[in-house]
Amino acid sequence: MSYFRVIPILLLKGEGLVKTINFKTPTYIGDPINAVKIFNQKEVDELMLFDIEASVKKSEPKYDWIQDIVSESFMPIGYGGGITNIEQVKRIFDLGVEKVVLNTSSINLDLIQKAASIYGSQSIVVCIDVKKTLFGKKGCFYKSGKEKIKMSPSEWAIKVVEAGAGEIIIQSIDNEGTMKGYDIELTKSVSEVVNVPVVASGGAGNLNDIKNVINDGRASAVAAGSIFVYKGKQKGILINYPTREELDKISF
Amino acid sequence: MIHIIDYGAGNLGSIVNMVNFIGGKCELTNDPDVIINATKLILPGVGHFDHGMQKLYESGLIPILEKKVNVEKIPILGICLGAQMMCNNSEEGEIQGLGWFDATVKKFNSEMHNIRIPHMGWNNVEAKKDTQLSTVNSKEQRFYFVHSYYMETTNEDLIMYSTKYGDEFVSGLNNNNIYACQFHPEKSHKYGIELMKNFLLL
Numbered sequence: 001m002s003y004f005r006v007i008p009i010l011l012l013k014g015e016g017l018v019k020t021i022n023f024k025t026p027t028y029i030g031d032p033i034n035a036v037k038i039f040n041q042k043e044v045d046e047l048m049l050f051d052i053e054a055s056v057k058k059s060e061p062k063y064d065w066i067q068d069i070v071s072e073s074f075m076p077i078g079y080g081g082g083i084t085n086i087e088q089v090k091r092i093f094d095l096g097v098e099k100v101v102l103n104t105s106s107i108n109l110d111l112i113q114k115a116a117s118i119y120g121s122q123s124i125v126v127c128i129d130v131k132k133t134l135f136g137k138k139g140c141f142y143k144s145g146k147e148k149i150k151m152s153p154s155e156w157a158i159k160v161v162e163a164g165a166g167e168i169i170i171q172s173i174d175n176e177g178t179m180k181g182y183d184i185e186l187t188k189s190v191s192e193v194v195n196v197p198v199v200a201s202g203g204a205g206n207l208n209d210i211k212n213v214i215n216d217g218r219a220s221a222v223a224a225g226s227i228f229v230y231k232g233k234q235k236g237i238l239i240n241y242p243t244r245e246e247l248d249k250i251s252f
Numbered sequence: 253m254i255h256i257i258d259y260g261a262g263n264l265g266s267i268v269n270m271v272n273f274i275g276g277k278c279e280l281t282n283d284p285d286v287i288i289n290a291t292k293l294i295l296p297g298v299g300h301f302d303h304g305m306q307k308l309y310e311s312g313l314i315p316i317l318e319k320k321v322n323v324e325k326i327p328i329l330g331i332c333l334g335a336q337m338m339c340n341n342s343e344e345g346e347i348q349g350l351g352w353f354d355a356t357v358k359k360f361n362s363e364m365h366n367i368r369i370p371h372m373g374w375n376n377v378e379a380k381k382d383t384q385l386s387t388v389n390s391k392e393q394r395f396y397f398v399h400s401y402y403m404e405t406t407n408e409d410l411i412m413y414s415t416k417y418g419d420e421f422v423s424g425l426n427n428n429n430i431y432a433c434q435f436h437p438e439k440s441h442k443y444g445i446e447l448m449k450n451f452l453l454l
């Protein structure tokens with residue numbers, strides 16, 4: 001049987017690990033290297049590292065930091081943040097990262113195409129950030145939710161897959177950090193129109209939420225932040241990950 | 253010392269990290285003078301079949317590799333595209349493969365099996381024969397896969413591993429000193445560490 005992937009997302013701001021709610025109010029969680037070491041021991045399926053201020057600040061990816069992480073991690077790693085050109089993509093792959101994740105730069109379809117032609121679609125992931133606009137429709141955003149793309153999530157997903165993206169992360173800004181469950185409708189609207197794996201992100205509060213978005217949203221994988229860095233109602237900081245047995249229980 | 257063939261189509265950093273972690277020594281190289289003296293090789297690769305083969309042809313290394321692998325019979329491990337390139341040909345491209353395995357590379361049929369492509373994620377790997385890397389009695393093993401094409405052969409003796417995705421497919425081939433893995437042992441936690449250690453010991 002093929003298991004779906006459960007992917008912790010680690011958000012980097014400055015030198016520290018943070019967690020946000022609706023892309024806002026970053027709360028300091030701890031040392032990123034330490035968190036990665038714990039996830040490594042817990043044999044997580046895959047890890048996503050997002051530098052949440054690189055694109056906004058127009059700064060380079062923090063190569064040394066990425067290097068420190070990948071040299072200790074024997075699981076696939078995706079990196080996103082501040083990537084604007086093919087030279088940076090090459091440098092990140094050379095460090096031993098498996099996937100680059102494009103959000104702000106995904107509006108540059110040429111970059112997707114070029115990167116996919118060299119490294120293969122499977123290693124080029126586009127993260128689509130979605131939030132409700134003033135008119136109640138779900139719009140696609142980039143630059144940490146600040147700029148809007150004039151297309152629906154499903155239209156945009158088709159576009160980036162045509163360009164060469166081999167995987168889509170569909171992330172609800174409205175649900176992110178709220179722990180109230182994934183946006184299942186949103187996930188489904190995208191997973192129905194593309195044939196590449198779709199990763200649901202934003203809103204996971206428990207394992208049941210994961211089960212629901214896999215079953216009803218037809219996600220191939222899930223990503224989450226809060227449930228892997230917080231424990232309990234008080235949201236005490238504790239890096240954690242479900243055991244294989246716990247994940248088997250929500251498999252079908 | 254393991255020499256990792258750096259022909260310009262692959263994510264080599266993670267393989268280097270793995271070999272270092274398990275206490276081995278390795279070197280990335282595309283230098284024929286170095287490879288001629290190698291005692292163990294890894295042929296990595298990600299991306300398009302023709303791109304990989306093209307790069308390998310351009311590197312000029314193929315005659316030396318054939319001598320090392322087929323005449324001197326030193327151990328070699330192909331990973332992902334590196335494994336596929338060891339086959340005769342691929343549906344993904346036009347260029348001939350290395351032909352070290354009497355096998356071909358085919359595309360997953362997403363409609364017939366209702367599966368998403370690429371096959372991306374962790375999956376079970378069953379050992380089909382005893383090799384230096386693992387035995388049929390090995391416990392359930394899980395490895396990380398990322399691929400849209402798979403290897404196929406009519407010679408069952410060559411099949412080292414099999415995996416189910418929609419249908420059952422060949423996830424590893426072996427013929428004497430030549431090992432080919434469709435999955436990524438360098439990214440597969442303890443299972444990958446175990447396999448890579450076994451390769452290191454060869």
